[in-house]
Amino acid sequence: MANIDLNTLDAGMGSRFPLGRLHSLESMGTVDGPGIRFVVFVQGCPMRCAYCHNPDTWAINAGTRVSVEHIVELFENNRQFYRNGGITVSGGEPLLQPDFLAALFAEMHDRPRGRVHTCLDTSGYAFDPDHPERTAAVLDDCDLVLLDIKHADPERHRDLTGRGMERIVAFGDELARRGIETVIRHVVVPGYTDSTDECMRLGRLIGRWPNVVGLEMLPYHTMGVVKYEKLGIPYRLDDVPQMDKERIPELRAAVLRGMKEVRQAEQL
Known part of the structure; x- marks a missing residue:
């Protein structure tokens, strides 16, 4: 994998498109969609997930302004590496x-x-x-969505992220309506999202979306803690250990049982 120095990029003056605020670029991403991918990490995030490992992406007006044309040029310069992959925009x-x-x-x-x-x-x-038209053009040209569901319970979702989950569920409904292929991502955090009940509930939530084509259960890690120390931000999960990866198959099976339960009920 190789990071691209944003300081070397064109600021985008004269671009015919809106500029983007970027946090970083990754030229050889392997975990951000199928194949090898060019990954654009944008700046700014409204969520405050307790386990976020990139708190440096939170600030809305920070980052480097970059043009669409320059990102396209960087992609095309190494297009041969992405013939079985593509481009992913993440965040923030x-x-x-x-x-x-x-x-x-x-x-x-x-x-x-x-x-x-x-x-x-x-x-x-x-x-x-209430205004789906604001993101309609994005979804018109979107082939795949990696949808991060933080928690299946509304109250615990708000506690974990600082935000409600109504908009997230509405977005999932919109993806289903459009038939856009979606992979669900769920970070498994000890004491927060690692119970069979929570995972079953997640399965019941996403099971009603027929466009879900994949499920990634991501074990919680502590690699981002050092960023909080550097930024002077308290880390809420300071006493939480890394997730035992051996439990992931069990919890993944619980999600799949929840999905199956909903889909079988819909067929009755």
Whole structure:
């Protein structure tokens, strides 16, 4: 994997598209969608997840301003590496910058050398169900969504992230309505999201979305703690150990049972 120095990038003056605020770029991503991918990490996030390992992405008006054209150029310069992958926009929260994201995805779908697979990694919280038109252009050119569901219980979701989950569920409903392939991501945190009941409840939530094509259970780790120390931010899960990876198959099976329960009930 290789990070790209944002200080070397074009600030985008004269771009015909809205500029994006970026945190970083990854030229050889292998865990952000299928194949090898060019990963754009945007700046700014409305969530405050207790286990977030990138608190440096939270500030909305920070980051480096970069043009769509320059990102496309960087991608095309190494296109041969992405022939079985594509481009992923992660964060931070990409849907806070819908105009930039829509322009980038549209350009990637309209490349002279062939359409590029586009993937959105999001919490879904920035989706506004009262104004779905604000993100419609993004989803029009989105091939895959990695949807991060933080917790299946509304109250515990708010405690864990500082935000409610109504918009996230509405976003999942919108993806299902559009039939956009979606992979659910769920961070398994000891004492928070590692119970069979919570995982069954998650399965019941996502089981009603027929467009869900994958499930990633991500074991909680503490690699991001050092960033909190450098930024002077208290780390809420300071006493929580890393997740025992051996429990992941058991909890994944609980999610799948919940999904099956809902889907079987819908067939009755």
